[in-house]
Amino acid sequence: MREIREEDIGAVAEGAAVLGAGGGGSPYQSALVLRRLMRQGARVRVVDASEPASDEVGPILAGMGAPTVGIERLPTAGRFGHLVEAVGRALGRPAGFIAIGEIGGGNAISPLIGSAESGLPVVDADPMGRAFPELQMNTYMIAGLRPQPLLLEDAKGVTALLEHLPDARTAERYARALTWAMGGGAGLVLAAVNADQVRHLAIPGTLSLAEAIGRAMERARRRHAPTSEGVAEAVAGTRHLFYGKVVDVERRTAAGFARGTIRIEGLGSRRGQELRIDFQNEYLIARTGDRMEDVLLAVPDLLVLLEEESGRALGSEAVRYGLRVDVLGLPAAWEMKTEAALAVVGPKAFGYDVDFRPLPGDLLGRAAVPA
Amino acid sequence: MHVGVDVGGTHTDAVLMDGRRVVAWVKVATTEDVATGIEQALAELVRSASVPAERVEAVMLGTTQFANAIVQGRGLVRVGVLRLALPIGTAIPPLEDWPPDLVRAVDPVVRQVHGGFEVIGTPVAEVDPEEIRDAARAFRAQGIRDVAITGVFSPVDPSQERLAADLVREVIPEARVSLGYDIGSLGLLQRENACVLNAALGDVAERVVDGFSAALRRLGLTARLYLTQNDGTLMAADLAKRYPVRTVGSGPTNSMRGAAAITGIRDAVVVDVGGTTTDVGVLVAGFPRPAAVYVSLAGVTTNFRMPDVLSLGLGGGSRVREEDGGVRIGPDSVGYRLTEEALAFGGTAVTLTDAAVAAGRLALGTHPLPPGRDRAWGERVLAEAARMAEEAIDRMKTQAGEVTAVLVGGGSVLLPDALEGVREVVRPPHAQVANAVGAALAQVGAEIDRVADLDPAHRAERLGALRQEAMERAVEAGADPATVEVVEVEETPFTYMPGHQVRVRVRAVGDLAALPAPAGR
Structure with a gap:
């Protein structure tokens, strides 16, 4: 277990912006929220995917909405903490950890805010290793996990609980419409996952990777080299x-x-x-x-x-x-x-009729695809 | 006739212009109190031109005083900050990301109250009059009369900010109120920051504008007084007292606008060569192209539009070094010590000015150049300077092909008449006071930044109404209705949202309307 501290936020945010690959929204506001929480004494503990006990469950946290609306409707204190409590009520037992929904852009910080507000550790893994625009585009949903339960909370504290969604594409449609009704921005629990699912389905080490990218960019700047x-x-x-x-x-x-x-x-x-x-x-x-x-x-x-x-x-x-x-x-x-x-x-x-010809290698430099 | 004044860190320049013709110009040292320097410059200008004072119709001032007050945290007043957003937005209170020194200088009393709008125009919450009166009483108890009010999505609907201002004035009749809607565009934190800075400048603004007006009266000038804004347009002095923060970035803008005005060229790259740096900017349809990203002002993020300028360490005082068989210029410079330290003045520093002397491009200095600093050397160095300028011009160009380059500033003689990628090099007269010329010839404009529902059935009609409103605002600001035109329309769709909500920015400008001719003329 390690901790993310105030002085680490900048590096995480900068690296997350890189992993956003153009999306995920700016981490600027989320980073301010997290810094404020930490200055008030909140702590963010980070655990590896192997650490939570097998029977523990946790919400996949993210923010949903239009970045252009988010620059006016600033974040509201306590929203992710409420969502963590609400998912516990829906499951009938408290969550034991926070799972990251998207490591790219501002959404890398949202789970850390959830961790700071709830006191639960955040797992160093995410289901895409980047940002993507729709709810079905992550390893949990690709593996056939159902978005169950899905929760949205608006800025005024109204919470929506969606149950029995058949699949992620349906979830995408419902969540999008609700987010609009909620003013264009909402906190999202995509699903609750157990520790085994995080271990087997998420991409391990991506939070650390975001921080490492940010740190390496800082070092490049200090020696007047391009951040690339x-x-x-x-x-x-x-x-x-x-x-x-x-x-x-x-x-x-x-x-x-x-x-x-x-x-x-x-x-x-x-x-x-x-x-x-x-x-x-x-x-x-x-x-x-x-x-x-x-x-x-x-x-x-x-x-x-x-x-x-x-x-x-x-x-x-x-x-x-x-x-x-x-x-x-x-x-x-x-x-x-x-x-x-x-x-x-x-x-x-x-919608592109081209074959995917991958760049050689793996985002995290891992040797090979396991069988 | 118009007078343009530019107050810079080193010099205060003033020009008297008859239409687009420079009648007279002066350059004096900027004084500690600024006002004395301005008064000296104006007095000398009127005397040297021997023009009757009443023929000066308008005086335009470009000044760095407000920017300096913010950067140095001097002369700022305490501000009452009111944010209309509850119950939302509480995770980032006002001034959250400000440098601590500046927060201490502004020493704000902050109240978050109910209010704000959603993007579609419905209220987040209604304004609670008693809550606002209560906040105003708290401000009054601290002796605060400068109040900054910013509401969520106030560019969509400013009515709550206006209502809140009325309620504050009920409690504090002498209040000076800054509204976010009047000052910034979309982006609540950035708009609020700009609004608080504006309120904090309340005293400085009154002192500068009143002091300048008094100087004009002492000189017998009855001209109307304007200040130049970040976007290169004018603001009447009484408005400048209320919106001083709109002037903080007007320096580079005036220089580029001056280059455009003197030459009549509307699309060009402007290269301003000084003693230490060369600033390269781009004129598009006669206005500087704005920079893309948020602008940081003394560590505070704001969303003003500032000109996009690329600065190079290349100027008359730049040091020259031989490296790997080649030549390296700058980025360090001897600056104002040129006349002591350069070779041509008997010093030991090898500068770009020395190269120009060696090449026969400049005739100045007090000492012969040492052996080896011959014409061939000078030309080699100047070729490198030209290459650096060419590279910068190319980086600032927005389309392929050749451009027109306008060279201004005291060091522009260091660059040749032919540059790669440049169709034509223009060296306008009075290039050394281009800033003041830019101020004198500044136009009047207005910008609106709104969220509009542009569904196809109403698109043309609604865009037309926004264009009309921008033009009306420009006329209110003093533009001649016959010359007002919309110069920019920018639409940005909202992502992840159904419907046709679009952010629309419309800018209109026109020439300053003439006053009715005085009787007997």
Whole structure:
């Protein structure tokens, strides 16, 4: 067991923004909430996936909603703590730990706030190793786990308990509609999981990975090196894909998602080339042309845009004309690259008729896919 | 005729302009109290131009005083902070992320009260008048009269902020109230931060504006007085007293606007070469392209739009070194000690100015250059300076192809007339006082930032209404109705949401309306 302290928040948030791969929202506000709780004496204990006893259960915590609404409707104190209590009531016994729903972006911090508010330890693992836009896009749901029970709590303390949801896609539909009715933002328990399920289904060590990425970026900054060097230090499979200037961002809203295309014109050694990135909140695919071999990277591998001046990872909502960016590719965790996972989070699941050609390696540098 | 004044850290510049023509200009040292320097500059300007004082119709002031007051935490007043958001938003109270020193300087009394709106315009909670009166009584008990009020989604509906302001004035009749809706755009924390900073500047704003008005009266000038804002437009002096924070980033804006105004060029890269740095910015349709990210002001995050400027360590005083058979310029500079430390002035520092002297580009200095610092060396160094500028221009360009570059600032002579990627290099007259020219020729504008329901059936009608409102606000701010135009419309959809809620930003600008001609002219 270890602890996350106030001085660690910045690194976790910065690394989480990288793992957001364009989505997950900015961790800025969540980080402020967590810092405030810690200054008031709250503690966040972190345990490995192997530590909770087999009979313990815990909620998968995340925030749900539109980041553009979240910048006005600031977080309300105590919401995740209430959700942890509510899930205990629904299960008829108290939760023993907190499970992370999404390690990318602001959602990496939400479970830590839940931990600070409830006193329960948070498990160092998540079910995607990045951010994804929909509730079925994680290893728990891909493995066939049901979203049971699903809870949403709005900013005023209204709690919704959904039971008997047949599958994650149905959950996505109900939760989306309820979140809208709740003002565009809500705290979410996707499901309750037991310790064995976390051990077998989640990707271990991703909270530590976020912190390690953030720390390596800090070190790079201190020696006046680009932060991309830091990311490559922390994630061995990192590829530098492109360097250039954003020359166009075309946005459209489709079925409630911010979809669009970013065009980046090459600079330096990439002069004369152009990279096109499609996004649906998260960055989905990077291409230099229209042929199959022009695809440099596609989901579930991670596309990361680092803004040159600040060195920080850019969310897709913040990309705009004229920004200079390094484009990095990070290999997804192997759990996201199985046949079953690719059916839900591969390029075809997002409507692209391209084959997934993975970057070599694993997000956490693990040797091989176990049989 | 208009007078533009730019108060910088080192110099106070003033120009007298007849239309787009510079009639006279002066440069004096900025004084400790600022006002004396301004008065000296104006007196000298009026005298040297021998123009009757009554022919000056308007005086435009660009100043760093408000920014300095915030950075130094000096002269700030205590602020009563009212946030209309309960029961939500409690996890991040006001001023949560401020530097402790600045919190002490503002020494706020904070009250979170019921109120705010949802994105669709329904209230989060109704305003409770007694709760607000109670907060105001708490402010009054501490002798506070400067109050900052910010409500959730007030850009969607400002009515609660206005109601709260009325309630505060019931209790504190002499209150100076800053409303988030008037000051910032979407992003509650950033808008609230800007609003609190604005309120904290209450005394400084009155002192600066009143002092400047008094100086004009002593000089016999009856001209209208304006201050320049971050976006390059003007604000009447009485409004500037209420919204001083809108002026904090006007320096680079004025310089770029001045370059545009002098040349008449609306789309160009502007390269401002000074003693220590070169600032490269981009003019789009006559206005500086804004920076993308949140702007930090003395460690406080705000959401003003500031110009996007790339600063290079390249200027007249930059040190020059030989490295690996090549030349390295800067980023360090001898700065204002150039006339003591540079080779051409008998010093030992090798500077970019020395290279320009060696190459025959500049004729100045008091001492001959030492052996080896010949024309070929000077040209090699200047070629490296040009390469650095070319790289910066290319990085700031937003489209492929060649651009027009406008060179301003005292060091612009260090750059050549031909630059790679540049169609045409323009060196406007009076480039050394481009800031003051930019202030003198600033336009009047208004920006609205709203959440609107743009469903296809009503889209055209609702966008039209927003454009109309932006233009009306510009006219209220003093723009000539005949010249007002919408210069920017930006739509940002909300993600993860059904419906057609869209964030719309509309900006309208126009020329400053002329006063009716005085009798007998």
